[in-house]
Amino acid sequence: MQKKGLLVVSFGTSHLNTLEKTIVKIEEKLSETFPGYVLYRAFTSKMIIRILKERDGMEIFTVAQALKQMAEDGISEVIVQPTHILHGVENDRMIEDIRTKAQEFVSIKVGNPLLSSTEDYRKAVEEVAEEMDTGSAEKALIFMGHGTSHYTNSSYAALEYVFRDKGYEHVYVGTVEAYPSLETILPRLKAKGYKGVCLAPFMVVSGDHAANDMAGEEDSWKEMLLQEGFEVECILKGLGEYKGIQEIFAEHAKAAIRL
Template sequence: APVYRAWTSGFIRKKLRNRDGIEIPSPEDALERLLAEGVRDVLVQPTFLLQGIEFEELTETLRTYLTRFDRICLGRPLLSEDRDLDRITDAVGASFPQLGQDEALVLMGHGTKLGANQVYRRLAGLFQERGYGNILLGTVEASPGLSEILGELDKRKPEKVLLAPFLFVAGDHAVNDLAGDGPDSWKTAVVSRGYRAECLTKGLGEYPAVRRMYLEHAAEAVPL
């Protein structure tokens, strides 16, 4: 079956168009193309982490096309069920076997104002419960935030702090909010506390175990 990609962010699509001359379709554009090509059965697998605002908007967009296709199936975001949380914890934890006892890994997620944000709190606890005690998880736009992370670091006083994005793509948030040299970046905050900091710009989409999870979610997609 043919595979098409679509991006929900109009801002990013416009930026790529203006800067690089690259045209990426929106979900609506992709669906219209499928209709024009005579496709009747569609499976949509989002690369969102949570069932947040963008997932809700995508779902509503797809519902407006239900009468125009025979069937539209939708896969779950990455972190939708308890088993997903266990698997992502182990996938990330196993990716840092070299992490020393005198080091801490700080993961930066995006965060959401919706109830789905509780996933970050649960994951932060799971890292501790599942044997990855020196992995901390915070968010840019919700809780747990940077202040909580800094408080935890001050309790532990690690020799070195690794900073990595808990984001599908290591994009603007990773480059600026996490690893930037500006006064508000997480790296700046960590260094100003006297810690040695190292930044890793590897998005979750680069982890083989995470890719497998998305493929499984696509295989389990259900009709709208």
């Protein structure tokens, strides 16, 4: 009888409160979806792995380490499900690590990140819109994405387009490290005459970027918008907290098995 394992791969977070609310909840959803599989966790950020070990005594595997452990534990059939938003740099590195270990297993299936098909965008938009106030003529909702140098960065512009296509005309999507930035969104906000803005992360976890770059007291989106005369509200809720988003990851893992 083949022993089955489920490896959930996340970028990671050093914020333990959001770890429990987001990554752990996605892992629990996946475990519930695959009850016969042994659950393993890996982070792709070695910096976060180091912080958690030095500060909290937590041992988190890299992808290569997790797969090595799974092989040693006698796992022969593997599902790998990333909690990444895009097929970006972190996902590419994960896939490369999987390739180096694939020969150690009878089968290894890899699920897609959150935004991988047109239907994924539509589902993600609807799930988020169901739980968030999507704005009004008085108040815009701006999501902060991470942004990437990878070509998949265009996904953020596509995401805003889908919000518009679904009728959410007061929702904007920017990134903290790429295009579109808040500076590119500001003229559009002013042209629309909004008085207020709500900021929320379009990231699996509400971690450093949300707490500091989005809602911090210095050099943050919140401060920039306040200086421009907007009333600002911040919602520190990662996508991993949304049950509908957890479900999309579970569906991607199920789809990987069928390939």
